[in-house]
Amino acid sequence: MYFTAPRPEETSPVPAPFQPDPAFRADVLQGLSQPQKSVPARWFYDMRGSQLFEAITQVPEYYPTRTEAALLQAHSAAVAERVGAEATVVEFGSGSSIKTRTLLRAMPRATYVPIDICGEFLDEACAALQGLFPALRIVPVEANFMNPVKLPLPQSLPHGEEARPMLGFFPGSTIGNLTPVAAVDLLRSMRETLGEGAHLLIGMDRAKDPARLVAAYDDAGGVTALFNLNLLQRINRELGGSIPVGEFRHLARWNPEAGRIEMHLQARRAIRFEVDGHPFRMEGGETIHTENCHKYLPGEMRVLLAAGGWRETEHWTDPQGDFSLILARADIEQEA
Template identity: 40%
Template sequence: MSQLTAIKQCNITDTEFLTDVLSGLAQQQKTLPCKYFYDDKGAALFEQITSLKEYYVTRTELAILEDYSKAIANMLPENLSIIEPGCGSGKKVAYLLAHMSNVNTFVPFEISSEMLNYSLAHLSPLFPELSISPLLGDFTHSQMVKQLTKDTSLDSQTNLVYFPGSTLGNFAPVKAIEIMNNFHRLCGVNGYVLIGIDLVKERQVLLDAYNDKAGITAAFNKNLLQRINNELNGTFDLDNFSHESRFNEQHSRIEMHLVSKCDQSVVINNQRVDFIKGESIHTENSHKYTLESFKQLAGQANLNLERTWQDDSNYFALCLLRPQ
């Protein structure tokens, strides 16, 4: 039977959520941090997105894992722990665990307690001898990561930080470097970092992946407004906003926006925010990399690109990094 240690918690406060929301909506280009997509409903909607025909990312990455998990495992030492920030369902890490012997511990690291429980329920029957030690917290928050690694002694052992799904691309380069610095800390002594990245490709393929015909991505985007209504006494009318995906050539990224359909005002915790018709809230970026641009980015976090594995269409890559 799996050993399930108590979930260690380091929660985001409502005050931090409110501060981030009001600060973002006060900018000339209104923004909201994408990390707040993932309340329990948002996490469930994203799981639906990963199965959509238009969303090539998940099935392409899973195909790479099917083809190369054994090769990846052969490059890693035995007796290490695997840490997965933003673990979701745990579906992808199962491919690695199936090919790795003597993994000490699996540490799912999630901002959503529901997704932590979901990953535990999925992985425990598959790997009954595996010790699973969940962490509830925000892997993008450097002080939180520093405190958690100290409290759990993760920084004193050898770990593989596994970050699939192209999530790194959701962050601006400066923040992506900070996150990879967090992973540098999490990987511990002589550790490894395995990151999935989405590669530059045909524009329409990208646009369709973030604006599916079934409207699941639109519901995922709008759920952020619903979360503000639920948790911060917001008054957003979701029908007054439309979902839009755009490709920003200059920054090589897909952008998701929520566009106001009319002039309107919204109240959040007794503070009013005004919108004019056509004004947007920029909710998410998804940067698309070349291998060379990613190598340079990782280098700024003092991580060396050791090896990559790609699909035949060069849509996606898994990249193995090591501290310099």
């Protein structure tokens, strides 16, 4: 027997002026139609999802944020010395730009170009950052950074002025959300966005005890669960869905063959629901796969970067060896 939940008030049709992202609709409908249902992780980040992710970074179990922050504090001056304090810093998936503040303090003459898929959250983050750095030039870009992005920077320079060096910034081990093949594609896309001779400062999480990894993605306070479940609420709100959110639970598990943490939304019992007028059904125990978080050994990180067209020039880690902060460069000899 399938349980069909009544449509709650928060899933009422949105006002007529709102137009859902057609890519969001396509990804959801396609993903829910597969034998292993899935929704790409990039759709976590509506306004509420972005806020919940920032809350995740503060929970005790989630070590990557505080470890990477300490590495940035220790090594941002070295990055500025290697790249140039006047560089254009392009952050892919900028979020709240909290970590970026440490980097920008070491690069006082930089231009900052944050790229994020959530325009509302991007505007709030830029306003907060401008308050801290009144002289900083900020050029926000609302875009999906998974594809090459045309940066809105000056096409010509005053006579005698050299082009500013380019520094891509991709913290948070976000690269681990992608399969290795997709990660290589993204690294090549970043290289195309930033150009020849650019640098990339990237954070990557290291392989470690699976119990620590599972705890980091299933915190005792349930913040990550709320983050995961918010995806269903977004589907209901923006795509006219009738998903019974209360009939799902958050699930985090280690996949040793793939070397990754997987996040799923598991149906507590058999259910039926609709999305954008399309009917779906799930058996009890069936899941919607929402995110992967790959973990790498240092040698694997170098291979991944090289495959994407980047040469590692610096590699920093914490005393426990939990996390890596890597500076890489796009050199001519790296082209395939």
